[in-house]
Amino acid sequence: MPVVQPNHGAFPELLEATGGGRLVPPAQPEALALALHELLRDDTARRQLAAAGHRSVHERFNSRTMAEHTLSVLRLLMQ
Secondary structure, three states: OOEEEEOOOOHHHHHHHHOOEEEEOOOOHHHHHHHHHHHHHOHHHHHHHHHHHHHHHHHHOOHHHHHHHHHHHHHHHHO
16 A cells, blocks of 8 residues: 655655655645555556555565664674
8 A cells, every 4th residue: 555645754764765655745734635645546556556565565674684684783882
């Protein structure tokens, strides 16, 4: 499922990392409505964003990868 998020906070970084959605200007309900409307009408874009997000999350943010990253940080701190 693709997401539509405001372009502030951690959302830009998250969507850059996953490619699974669209950013809209914060506090602009019209922009949010337009982005949602576009995704609802565009099956291809919706499926592509969903597939990109799914693939990225399963490849980059699975438990093994997250554990390896945690271990590397802990090793750096122990030096």
